[in-house]
Amino acid sequence: MKIFFLDQSGKPGGAELCLIDIAKPYGDRALVGLFADGAFKELLQQNHIPVEVLATQAIQVHKEGTLVQGLKSVGQLAPLITKVIKKAREYDLIYANTQKALVVGALASFFSHRPLVYHLHDILSKEHFSQTNLRIAINLANRCASLVIANSQASKTAFIQAGGRSDIVEVVYNGFNPKIYQTDESDINQLQQKLGLQGKFVVGHFSRLAPWKGQHILIDALAKCPPEVTVMLVGDALFGEQDYVKQLHQQVADLGLENRVQFLGFRSDIPQLMAACDLVAHTSTSPEPFGRVIVEAMLCGKPIVAAKAGGVMELVEHGLNGFLVTPGEPQELAQVIITCLQETEITATIANNARTTASGRFDIATINQQIAQLLSDKF
Structure with a gap:
């Protein structure tokens, strides 16, 4: 299986470290597409994981964003989405590792006819996200993702409570060497x-x-x-x-x-x-x-x-x-x-x-x- 991983960050946070562990066994059968350049790309290269920076400028979308701000961001996402769609056709599966990656990955999944997996590293609640971003994440996951992998029972529960489909979500904890x-x-x-x-x-x-x-x-x-x-x-x-x-x-x-x-x-x-x-x-x-x-x-x-x-x-x-x-x-x-x-x-x-x-x-x-x-x- 060839997997096209997507991640929004150029900096290595917890979700990114988890992605390294997941992508590493696939070797050349995987590609990690990043929406920003930075130290995370270097870490992926050190672990011999194929990586490509897909965006030429940072995507200005925030957890507390409003619908108007979200609509404005669509224009700047267009070149990135086009590139992801083209690249996705070379792989069997799109694996979105973050929320921004879910937005891009969902659209790419639709146009490239490739299945989408969403790895949920967040507790989707009003404590962490605006109502608009919650609605976008839940709707895209429900309609476009064939599988949602939650990193804990707490994340799974919050996903379902926010309106997520219980039949597509499974819990898999982070792994460590x-x-x-x-x-x-x-x-x-x-x-x-x-x-x-x-x-x-x-x-x-x-x-x-x-x-x-x-x-x-x-x-x-x-x-x-x-x-x-x-x-x-x-x-x-x-x-x-x-x-x-x-x-x-x-x-x-x-x-x-x-x-x-x-x-x-x-x-x-x-x-x-x-x-x-x-x-x-x-x-x-x-x-x-x-x-x-x-x-x-x-x-x-x-x-x-x-x-x-x-x-x-x-x-x-x-x-x-x-x-x-x-x-x-x-x-x-x-x-x-x-x-x-x-x-x-x-x-x-x-x-x-x-x-x-x-x-x-x-x-x-x-x-x-x-x-x-x-x-x-x-x-």
Whole structure:
């Protein structure tokens, strides 16, 4: 089977990292068409996945967009859609990995007479999307997609509640290669030394810097923790969220935490950075569709504290393989951090449990087999 993957982003987010894992086994039988140039293209090339940038300019469509804005965007989409239709005829299947890719892929599917798969990496709700964009996504999926792959039960439920067809949606979790998260102790020691982390209790946060990702909640919690607790923020603004980054720096300064918070920006050495942490925090204030960082922390053998909403509830069992806290509650988060600082044996047991369950449950070979079976059954 030859698959034409579509993705809107030039930057590697969670959906894009998932796409690499799915496309890789197909080799030259796949092509990833991107709507923007950037670091994601380079990552695909490093993984020997054929890739082509299809758009000459960025597509200005936003999650909170209105119908008028959406209609204006059709004109700028026309050259891209034409190119995708022509390219799609060389493949057996169009695989839309994002919402903008769904819009383009649905039209291309109709005109090229190729079936469409939509990989749903979002919780389709008013918390994340405008009513217009929700309606567009649901209608296109219902009418054009032969299969919707949801990355969690939470994503599937939200899709159906928003009006999506229950007969076309299946849940397949993100897959991971456990070997990637096996790190060398000497490398970790060098990294800790370079970052000045020796003797500290390090809480890592791995996500783009955005209000709903809740980095401000972690900073508030840090102010309630003993002085040996420090925070490492890995990630940066992706979608015009620079004002939030400025707010975070100001919050750190106002709380006098300049020596206890490090902003590391985007990094490629995530497994090593996670291994250098004592605890990984997930602090999203809105329901998370899946939560890749949670599974990554588990595979690194690190305890995870996560906001209990959305797909997170399918990954973490409180007190067994991690800790769950109420979203947006810094006091509750601070208490878990202090518990992990003080109760080292219990915390280590929980982290070991997490690594064992994650290695078996989210192994990329098993996940890819599930997707291949779904595609084989449908097409």
